[in-house]
Amino acid sequence: MTETIPHYPQPVTDADNRPFLDGWRRGQLYLQHCRGCGKAVFYPRSLCPHCWSTDLEWRQASGRGTVVSYSRIYRPNHPAFNDEVPIVLAEIRLAEGAALLARILRGDVESGMEVMLMASAEAAERFPLPVFQPA
Amino acid sequence: MDASSLGRRLPAESIGIVGYGQSVYSKKTDRTLLSLFAEAAKGALHSAGLDKSSIDGLAVCSFDLPPDNAVTLAEQFGLSVSWAYFGTAGGAGPVASVINAIRAIEHGHASAVLCLAGDAYDIGGHYRMMDNFNRALRNYGTPNGFGGANGLFAIVQRKHMETYGTRPEELGRISVGQRASARLNDNALLRGPLTIEDYLDARVIADPIRLYDCVLPCAGAEAVLVAPLDRAEPGRGVRVLAGYEQHNHPPDEIAPLRGGWELFRDALYRDAGYGPSDIDFVQAYDDYPIMVAIQLEDLGFCAKGEVGKFLAENTFSFDGSFPLNTNGGQLSCGQAGAGGGMIGLVEAIRQLRGEAGPWQVEGARRGLVSGYGMVGYGHGLSTSSVILEGAK
Numbered sequence: 001m002t003e004t005i006p007h008y009p010q011p012v013t014d015a016d017n018r019p020f021l022d023g024w025r026r027g028q029l030y031l032q033h034c035r036g037c038g039k040a041v042f043y044p045r046s047l048c049p050h051c052w053s054t055d056l057e058w059r060q061a062s063g064r065g066t067v068v069s070y071s072r073i074y075r076p077n078h079p080a081f082n083d084e085v086p087i088v089l090a091e092i093r094l095a096e097g098a099a100l101l102a103r104i105l106r107g108d109v110e111s112g113m114e115v116m117l118m119a120s121a122e123a124a125e126r127f128p129l130p131v132f133q134p135a
Numbered sequence: 136m137d138a139s140s141l142g143r144r145l146p147a148e149s150i151g152i153v154g155y156g157q158s159v160y161s162k163k164t165d166r167t168l169l170s171l172f173a174e175a176a177k178g179a180l181h182s183a184g185l186d187k188s189s190i191d192g193l194a195v196c197s198f199d200l201p202p203d204n205a206v207t208l209a210e211q212f213g214l215s216v217s218w219a220y221f222g223t224a225g226g227a228g229p230v231a232s233v234i235n236a237i238r239a240i241e242h243g244h245a246s247a248v249l250c251l252a253g254d255a256y257d258i259g260g261h262y263r264m265m266d267n268f269n270r271a272l273r274n275y276g277t278p279n280g281f282g283g284a285n286g287l288f289a290i291v292q293r294k295h296m297e298t299y300g301t302r303p304e305e306l307g308r309i310s311v312g313q314r315a316s317a318r319l320n321d322n323a324l325l326r327g328p329l330t331i332e333d334y335l336d337a338r339v340i341a342d343p344i345r346l347y348d349c350v351l352p353c354a355g356a357e358a359v360l361v362a363p364l365d366r367a368e369p370g371r372g373v374r375v376l377a378g379y380e381q382h383n384h385p386p387d388e389i390a391p392l393r394g395g396w397e398l399f400r401d402a403l404y405r406d407a408g409y410g411p412s413d414i415d416f417v418q419a420y421d422d423y424p425i426m427v428a429i430q431l432e433d434l435g436f437c438a439k440g441e442v443g444k445f446l447a448e449n450t451f452s453f454d455g456s457f458p459l460n461t462n463g464g465q466l467s468c469g470q471a472g473a474g475g476g477m478i479g480l481v482e483a484i485r486q487l488r489g490e491a492g493p494w495q496v497e498g499a500r501r502g503l504v505s506g507y508g509m510v511g512y513g514h515g516l517s518t519s520s521v522i523l524e525g526a527k
């Protein structure tokens with residue numbers, strides 16, 4: 001029996017975030033890198049928030065990062081998540097330097113631990129945004 | 136304002152707050168937002184001893200108001216105004232609206248500005264709003280089941296606890312102290328007794344945030360009237376000695392342990408002519424105790440990272456060693472949407488006029504009011520503060 005995928009709220013694709021969302025549909029994490037100042041940028045934007053260069057290049061990220069802090073959510077904002085509590089939502093500092101908020105699935109979580117992208121087809125098919133697991 | 140007084144400049148120190156009003160708060164209501172605004176507005180006029188014809192400027196902060204805005208609200212209220220302002224800074228907006236209303240009067244663009252803040256929603260409405268609060272949250276937060284503001288501020292609180300050793304039993308003293316004040320306030324939605332044991336034993340909402348760290352979304356509205364102080368009855372005007380706002384500080388940090396207050400703090404106290412130890416009470420934006428704690432640090436009531444000790448050493452009811460959110464604040468009264476950014480301002484005016492009744496802070500002459508809000512990708516982006524003093 002196949003488990004049905006909950007009706008998660010979905011991000012809205014636009015010209016700025018398409019490579020990021022398309023990349024995740026293949027199980028990959030894509031980040032913008034600024035050719036002006038060299039910094040990695042998240043979330044996707046049409047200009048670098050650091051130096052305002054519009055010369056941003058999409059590159060596949062390593063998928064590796066460190067948990068800065070996290071919450072364990074028992075009351076999700078949207079009912080689609082009700083059967084999955086607690087949801088672990090973490091601030092993750094990626095190896096490339098940018099930080100993002102993402103779910104950590106599987107295993108215990110603590111601040112400072114290393115995590116990696118769950119780069120599986122199942123994860124990419126199920127979850128609207130990149131998810132992580134302990135490295 | 137009659138046309139002849141347009142452009143007539145006034146010294147900023149001659150302008151202040153001359154009236155305040157508050158609607159009834161409710162967990163759920165059939166009343167419209169406009170009805171709540173009307174109740175608060177009429178209260179403000181009544182407390183100022185002025186009538187409708189005196190209002191020639193209108194400021195409003197509200198999440199639910201769109202597709203209406205400050206101008207269509209003027210139509211609803213039958214007001215012709217020479218200055219209109221629609222706040223965009225969430226819970227920091229109402230304090231910012233007063234700062235901007237003073238500037239408008241100072242420069243002759245209006246002579247009496249009605250500042251309103253409020254919303255008519257409940258818990259379900261609050262979550263739906265947070266799911267679509269802005270593009271970044273909608274695209275990169277909501278699809279993660281981020282738990283609304285609770286899930287985000289839990290990340291901030293854990294970081295503060297792990298970085299500085301701040302403990303839940305210290306943060307809980309804020310909720311407990313404010314509840315002691317709220318028990319005397321008939322318009323507080325949560326008035327039952329609350330002990331530190333109740334706080335620590337409460338249901339976990341988003342670990343480490345527990346039930347009594349959270350506000351109850353509700354329906355309500357707040358209002359103040361900003362005008363030259365000579366229009367107030369003697370002893371009933373309140374001076375605004377200093378006021379600043381800051382947005383998106385620090386930039387590019389998802390869960391910072393500081394906010395814009397640290398940037399304008401020195402200017403705020405310089406303009407007021409005194410410092411934190413001279414303040415008789417604080418109305419800090421209390422969406423979560425952790426954010427009150429961060430405001431107390433950033434505004435200089437204790438050093439960064441030392442708020443745990445400060446909390447342990449003080450009590451926070453209206454008659455405590457550090458009177459804080461003296462009508463119970465949002466944590467006990469409820470969070471009426473953007474009205475949560477004005478509840479402290481209205482309470483400060485009440486205190487400085489000596490009209491707080493059972494929860495009057497003895498000898499209250501100077502107060503600090505602080506706003507915070509507009510959650511972006513991870514935390515509230517906007518901060519604002521004013522220092523107020525009763526006018527003689």
Ligand SMILES: [Zn+2]
Pocket residue numbers: 034035036037038039048049050051052053
């Ligand atoms: Zn750059």
